[in-house]
Amino acid sequence: MLTVEITYMPHGQFVQAYMYLTEERSAMIILKAENIQKAYGKNELKVEALKPSNLEIEQGLFYAIIGCSGSGKSTLLHILGGLDRPTAGKVYLEGKSIFDMDNREIAALRRRRIGFVFQSFNLLSEHTVRENILMPLHLDGRDPDPEHFDRVVKELGIKDKLEFFPDELSGGERQRVAIARAMLPKPAIVLADEPTGNLDPKTGDEVLALMKDSAHKFSQTIILVTHDMEIASMADKIIKIDNGNIISVTDTL
Amino acid sequence: MKGRIYKIARSGMAGRKKDTLLLMLVIAMSFFFTALAITLQGSFQKTRDAQRRQLYGVWHAAYLAADDDVLRLLEQEDAISAIGKSYIFNTGTDMGVVGTYNQQLLEMGRFNLIEGSFPQKPGEIALESSKLAMLGLAEPIGEEISVVYQFVLKKASNEEMIAYRERIIKEYEEKLMQEGNPDDLGELFGSGTPWYDGMLSDLVRDYKHRKIDWEYLDNGVVLTLSNLYHINYFRGETPGPEEIREKGLIEESVLRVTVPYKVSGVISDYSERWDVSYYPLANAFITEEAGRELEKIIRNTGLTDNSGFKMDGMLNLFLYSDSLGEDLYQALAEKLLTKEEYEQATGFNDYGELSGAISSNNIKFRKNNFAYPLMEGSTEATLLIVILVIIFIATIVSVFQIFLSQIKRRSRKIALLKSIGATNGQIVSLMAWEGAYLLLSCLPAGALSGAGVAYLVLQLIRLLKDSEVIYFLDFQLVGYALVNLQIANGLISSLLSLIIAHIIVILVMFLTPFGQIPDPSFGVFEYIMDVFRRLQLYPWLIHLLICILFTAVTVFAYYLTSIKLIKSSPVENMRA
Numbered sequence: 001m002l003t004v005e006i007t008y009m010p011h012g013q014f015v016q017a018y019m020y021l022t023e024e025r026s027a028m029i030i031l032k033a034e035n036i037q038k039a040y041g042k043n044e045l046k047v048e049a050l051k052p053s054n055l056e057i058e059q060g061l062f063y064a065i066i067g068c069s070g071s072g073k074s075t076l077l078h079i080l081g082g083l084d085r086p087t088a089g090k091v092y093l094e095g096k097s098i099f100d101m102d103n104r105e106i107a108a109l110r111r112r113r114i115g116f117v118f119q120s121f122n123l124l125s126e127h128t129v130r131e132n133i134l135m136p137l138h139l140d141g142r143d144p145d146p147e148h149f150d151r152v153v154k155e156l157g158i159k160d161k162l163e164f165f166p167d168e169l170s171g172g173e174r175q176r177v178a179i180a181r182a183m184l185p186k187p188a189i190v191l192a193d194e195p196t197g198n199l200d201p202k203t204g205d206e207v208l209a210l211m212k213d214s215a216h217k218f219s220q221t222i223i224l225v226t227h228d229m230e231i232a233s234m235a236d237k238i239i240k241i242d243n244g245n246i247i248s249v250t251d252t253l
Numbered sequence: 254m255k256g257r258i259y260k261i262a263r264s265g266m267a268g269r270k271k272d273t274l275l276l277m278l279v280i281a282m283s284f285f286f287t288a289l290a291i292t293l294q295g296s297f298q299k300t301r302d303a304q305r306r307q308l309y310g311v312w313h314a315a316y317l318a319a320d321d322d323v324l325r326l327l328e329q330e331d332a333i334s335a336i337g338k339s340y341i342f343n344t345g346t347d348m349g350v351v352g353t354y355n356q357q358l359l360e361m362g363r364f365n366l367i368e369g370s371f372p373q374k375p376g377e378i379a380l381e382s383s384k385l386a387m388l389g390l391a392e393p394i395g396e397e398i399s400v401v402y403q404f405v406l407k408k409a410s411n412e413e414m415i416a417y418r419e420r421i422i423k424e425y426e427e428k429l430m431q432e433g434n435p436d437d438l439g440e441l442f443g444s445g446t447p448w449y450d451g452m453l454s455d456l457v458r459d460y461k462h463r464k465i466d467w468e469y470l471d472n473g474v475v476l477t478l479s480n481l482y483h484i485n486y487f488r489g490e491t492p493g494p495e496e497i498r499e500k501g502l503i504e505e506s507v508l509r510v511t512v513p514y515k516v517s518g519v520i521s522d523y524s525e526r527w528d529v530s531y532y533p534l535a536n537a538f539i540t541e542e543a544g545r546e547l548e549k550i551i552r553n554t555g556l557t558d559n560s561g562f563k564m565d566g567m568l569n570l571f572l573y574s575d576s577l578g579e580d581l582y583q584a585l586a587e588k589l590l591t592k593e594e595y596e597q598a599t600g601f602n603d604y605g606e607l608s609g610a611i612s613s614n615n616i617k618f619r620k621n622n623f624a625y626p627l628m629e630g631s632t633e634a635t636l637l638i639v640i641l642v643i644i645f646i647a648t649i650v651s652v653f654q655i656f657l658s659q660i661k662r663r664s665r666k667i668a669l670l671k672s673i674g675a676t677n678g679q680i681v682s683l684m685a686w687e688g689a690y691l692l693l694s695c696l697p698a699g700a701l702s703g704a705g706v707a708y709l710v711l712q713l714i715r716l717l718k719d720s721e722v723i724y725f726l727d728f729q730l731v732g733y734a735l736v737n738l739q740i741a742n743g744l745i746s747s748l749l750s751l752i753i754a755h756i757i758v759i760l761v762m763f764l765t766p767f768g769q770i771p772d773p774s775f776g777v778f779e780y781i782m783d784v785f786r787r788l789q790l791y792p793w794l795i796h797l798l799i800c801i802l803f804t805a806v807t808v809f810a811y812y813l814t815s816i817k818l819i820k821s822s823p824v825e826n827m828r829a
Contacts (some may be wrong), residue, residue: 083672111674122669125662126268131261136673138257165268181673206287 025113030188030221031080036089038075049075051244052089059084059188060213063223064235072244074193080223081114081191082106094188111140115182115220117192121174122179123166130162133181144184154181156216172203176210183214190215190226196231208234217234254427257680262686266420276655277695281666283648284699285706290640292707292726299725309623312337312361312571314582316589316618317532322566332584337361337571339562340544345403345509347387348526352380352535352569353544361571362523369394369518375543379518381536393516400512400537404551406478406559407506407696414483417502421485422453425715453487460484461504466556473513478556481505508559510550514539527621530615582620680787 001161038050052074057063067073076140080091082098090097092194102191110116126130133153137144153159156176166174175195182190192211198203215222224235232238233252241249266273316323327333337358341350354362359371371379378400380393390396405667409417461483470474484501486492492500524534539547552562558603574581666682677682704726711724 013501016323049524107671107674107676109674110672122672124265124268124669126265127261128264128268131264135670136263138261139670139673139679141257 005159018239020217028059029056029199030059030094031223033080033090034090036079036086036091038072038077038079038084039087048244050079050086053246055080055202055239055246055249057189057221057223059096059221060219061221061236062215063221063237063239063242064232065223065225065239066227066229067241068227071241073227073241075244076239076241077191077223077225079192081189082109082224084108085115085126111136111189112185115185115187115190117175117178117182117190117195119179119194120191120199121171121198123168123174125166127165128162129158129166129169129177132166132177133162135186136181136185140185148186149184152180152184152214155217156183156210171199172207175203175207179207179214183218183220186218187220189221189223192222194225194227196226196228204231219233259686259690259757261781262683265683266687266690272655273691275448276652276691279648279651279655280691281695281699281702283644284696285703286644287641288700288703289707289710290637290644292704292724293710295635296707296711296723296725297828299723300721302306303721303723305626306624307363307365308523309621310362310523310527310571311610311624312573312621313579314531314572314574314585314618314620316570316572317527317529318566318617319568322569324568326589327572330585332574332577332581332709333572334575335361335573337573338541339569339571341533341535341567341569342402342403342547343404343533345507346401346749348384348400350533351537351539352404353541354535354538355541357573358571361573364523365521367519367521369516371538372517372540372543375540375546376513376545377540378514378518379538381522381524382519383522384536385519390816393519396516398514398516400514400548402510402512404508404510405505406508406557407503409483409502409504414504417483418457420486421487422457425487426453450587456487457485458487460486460492460497460501462494462501463760464494464498467556468556469549474550475511476550476554476556477509477511478554479505479507479509487737491527492640504637506557508551508554510547514549516798517804526623529569530619530620532569532617536659545657579620579625583619586618590616594618650658 024133031054034054035052035054036050037048037052040047040049055076065073065076079086082091082093085099091099093109093113101109106190116122123129124135127135127213128202131138133149134144150159153162156179158173158176158180161169161173161177166177169177175198182192190211195211196207199207211222211224212234214220222235225233226232235252237249237251239249307503316327324336324338327336335357337360338355339352339358341352343350354371366379367382369379378398380388385391388398390398461481463479463481465480466478468478470476481504482497482501483504484492484497520538524536528533548562548564552560569591572585573582577584587596598616598619670683707726708724712774715721
């Protein structure tokens with residue numbers, strides 16, 4: 001961003017002028033959670049899955065949420081992505097509070113601004129790979145930019161699998177289809193819930209590398225949930241969560 | 254937008270081929286059996302109707318033993334499109350009744366010509382087959398027969414005879430008193446017999462004399478006039494024929510006309526079958542011209558002055574109405590019948606109340622109840638509805654079974670679509686399109702194949718039983734039934750959606766301690782049964798309105814349940 005700063009003296013005398021460039025990107029907060037909490041049940045049965053927390057996610061970075069099972073990491077991810085409604089607190093995506101929107105606006109947000117990748121792939125088994133990838137765009141009433149489509153499927157190595165059904169693919173291939181589906185609408189943010197959980201380590205590493213790579217190319221923000229420290233170390237920033245509390249947000253080395 | 258959702262629905266259904274095919278098969282089968290049952294039943298009904306009309310004639314109403322005044326009256330009625338006329342002539346023999354025919358009567362009568370043809374010329378006659386044996390004819394066509402017509406010109410009643418007898422006695426008594434000749438009494442009773450009232454009536458004697466006159470006409474027609482004279486006499490002597498003719502009473506005067514005919518054809522017996530009570534129908538047919546000639550012969554005979562002869566009460570009229578059909582009778586009854594007759598004929602009085610027995614209906618103006626019965630095929634209709642209900646239940650059970658096997662996948666699919674940004678509306682329309690695609694692709698195939706198989710079955714029956722069977726595809730009824738079935742399928746889907754919703758909610762309850770359970774609020778089954786029951790009873794418009802209303806309710810219910818289903822399929826399910 002180009003900033004011009006001019007200083008005047010009280011009697012109209014010109015004193016000095018500065019001109020400088022700031023790299024706004026690094027400082028831009030794309031997703032902001034304010035005092036979010038999530039509890040299930042009431043009174044004695046109340047389970048606090050997420051205790052009051054604040055979080056800011058910067059654009060273009062790769063975040064890893066790490067914690068042990070039941071620590072609330074998936075709950076946090078779902079609330080950030082608008083899949084799950086928090087008991088209290090607000091989440092702002094690009095400055096707009098997503099839980100103050102109506103269903104239609106949230107649906108539009110999921111189609112355009114947020115991409116999801118799940119541990120269990122969650123592909124539509126009765127539709128072909130091509131249809132699966134195009135589904136969010138079709139639901140949005142749009143047709144894909146063919147060049148972009150080609151680039152995404154080529155990048156993810158599924159160009160020759162487009163007419164297959166998900167059941168005919170290996171786990172790694174299925175996850176790549178899911179990633180392609182999440183990436184194709186050029187979302188601002190991609191949320192991934194243990195995307196490598198069902199894959200063998202080698203395939204998992206490949207998938208992660210692809211995600212990171214494509215996110216970089218399309219300048220997308222990734223938030224990834226994992227319990228594997230090794231995977232987390234590939235991220236730019238690590239959010240540690242334990243027993244519903246966000247303990248720290250740290251840069252990786 | 255719709256187009257895209259439709260495409261997604263279609264490619265999705267193509268993707269799960271096995272399930273889709275199974276569903277299509279079940280739904281198509283239900284349409285198939287519906288069309289089959291209705292078409293078979295309708296065809297049998299039509300065949301039966303046709304057979305009945307073949308037996309009893311297609312005329313809607315008849316005025317029997319009428320005269321030309323009635324004919325003129327009926328000819329002015331716009332509702333009557335054809336009048337079948339038959340002037341009938343009695344033959345005092347086993348030959349029965351000979352009548353004229355016109356073309357309209359032939360069309361209405363559905364007479365079954367066994368051999369030959371109907372008479373075309375005055376000298377020809379066509380007979381009912383039962384008359385052949387009586388005439389001793391083995392090879393009837395072309396044979397000459399003589400028909401003796403009998404017209405009773407005069408017949409003295411009992412009262413007339415008694416009055417005549419008493420007049421004779423009185424005259425004789427007066428004569429005796431005036432002349433005062435006791436010898437006469439002595440001669441009659443023996444001398445010394447005292448006078449007592451009524452003694453003369455014991456002495457009166459009856460004398461009869463029959464005189465037959467002949468007249469031969471050129472064309473082989475023979476007329477005989479047979480007069481029977483009667484006289485009462487007191488004296489011991491027998492009165493001579495001239496005296497009887499001059500002074501006596503004509504007890505009976507019968508004109509017989511013997512006409513030679515050539516047999517032109519033989520028809521199946523019908524006169525005993527038709528719904529005409531005791532009124533005579535022609536057992537043999539002659540042409541109208543022959544009838545007119547016969548009338549002329551009777552009128553112009555030289556044997557007696559018969560110029561006043563009229564065909565009163567010898568005209569049978571059969572009426573047919575294109576516009577009113579069977580309702581023709583009702584339309585004319587009030588005009589043609591007296592109040593008493595109307596009550597007797599319809600069973601209702603002036604005030605529309607039931608007046609009593611309809612049974613012994615001997616009224617001249619009558620309905621063809623045999624060909625158009627009042628209570629037509631109600632048992633078959635009930636049976637058909639039972640069959641349709643069975644098909645309906647079978648469809649529900651099968652579709653239910655198939656849907657049950659898909660519940661998990663379906664609820665997962667909904668959650669998944671929501672996670673990638675489908676709106677509730679899109680999911681509702683996706684499911685609606687799936688349903689519509691199933692119904693619309695199965696309906697023509699099922700209905701057409703049902704109608705086709707019904708056709709084949711009827712052909713088979715035709716071949717095996719060697720009898721005429723009418724193929725009748727009742728588009729209206731098949732349409733109604735299919736629309737109802739479609740509604741039923743819609744309802745099944747909504748019911749199933751509700752059940753799915755329940756199951757999902759229960760599943761969700763395991764994840765979250767508190768979930769909302771929707772109330773099952775459907776009492777629709779009875780309603781469907783009701784609509785099916787009314788299928789036969791309601792006029793088409795009311796039925797159509799019920800269908801539309803019901804479809805609207807169904808669509809609304811479907812929408813509501815779909816919304817419920819979507820609401821209760823939270824995206825949290827994706828974690829599982």
